[in-house]
Amino acid sequence: MxxxxxxxxxxxxxxxxxxxxxxxxxxxxxxxxxxxxxxxxxxxxxxxxxxxxxxxxxxxxxxxxxxxxxxxxxxxxxxxxxxxxxxxxxxxxxxxxxxxxxxxxxxxxxxxxxxxxxxxxxxxxxxxxxxxxGDYVEQDPLDVDRAADEGKVLRTLSVRRERDPKLRQRKIDAAPGGVISCEVCGFSFSARYGNRGKGYIEVHHTVPLHVSGPRRNSLDDLALLCANCHRMIHRGGWITVDELRVLVTKALS
Ligand SMILES: [Zn+2]
Ligand SMILES: [Zn+2]
Structure with a gap:
């Protein structure tokens, strides 16, 4: 890619x-x-x-x-x-x-x-x-679930960046009303998959580290996304959560 x-x-x-x-x-x-x-x-x-x-x-x-x-x-x-x-x-x-x-x-x-x-x-x-x-793709450091399939070189780049695994859980725990769903399309893993999906969501860095450099991330720098929306946000270069929301709305109308 x-x-x-x-x-x-x-x-x-x-x-x-x-x-x-x-x-x-x-x-x-x-x-x-x-x-x-x-x-x-x-x-x-x-x-x-x-x-x-x-x-x-x-x-x-x-x-x-x-x-x-x-x-x-x-x-x-x-x-x-x-x-x-x-x-x-x-x-x-x-x-x-x-x-x-x-x-x-x-x-x-x-x-x-x-x-x-x-x-x-x-x-x-x-x-x-x-x-x-000629192939610059940064791995989202919080994409722990997807790190395996992205190839060796990409992992080398993400590994040297700062990580904070606890931040991921803190973001999930802070979901308003305890409702864990995609901020773009509203998908809920537990609603779809029952117990097996309970508590699952992907956490995305909204400010890529190659842009901001290392920094202390706050919860505001993170977004909760379903696996599909997360893929689409990274595909062909990072777009913002708002940009993806606009694309989804347009595609559905
Ligand atoms: Zn979604
Ligand atoms: Zn991401």
Missing amino acids: AACGRLGSVDERRGAAVESKLAINWVWDELVVLTDVLERRGWREIRSTSEDALELSGLLGRGLLHPTVALPDNFRSVNSIQLKSANIRTTRPSYLGRKTNNNVLDKRVGDAFDRDLIRMRSEAAVIRVFLEA
Whole structure:
């Protein structure tokens, strides 16, 4: 399953967004790859004419980390690589000049490199493997029931992410009125399967970790879904619970 499958080739996806010119926010995994290069350069800015900029633009420009959006023409161009590297530099403790763009995520990534360089370098290396293979699909860390059939490489990626197995149960326990049913279609495992389905539901991370980076999840970041809706939310890149609800309503009308 290719994460980029939904909107066709890179060229088609770029073409689709020529009009919109919307900036697409950098996600955690993109910042990790860029910051890794920046750190190795001793935090010297990555000029648009440098080989590093060219390489990063090639790696990130295919938009594998943004599988469900149309890409603007200048998406992760060498110029945008230079700009982002300059922005990250301004969040460094050693930077004394004027702050340009105080993006919270930029700073969090830089801090993570300061805290644990070895770990972040290896995280960047793993992300690169996926991007170079052109097949980036993140396993939902809470999908414990489905981890077995997704293939070895995908599991490697999810295993290194933070997990909190207790969170899953806390979310189920917090279901309003003790009614455990799918937030999209209302399906209830116990209503359909009786005792065998009692207490069963799948728990889904609404904010993918490749976007947010590691963080303490709250119950609000989780959704209860039946197995079918859960599959559909992940298929061809993550969509939101609301987006799936709209699709279901449309399909039924
Ligand atoms: Zn459902
Ligand atoms: Zn999920």
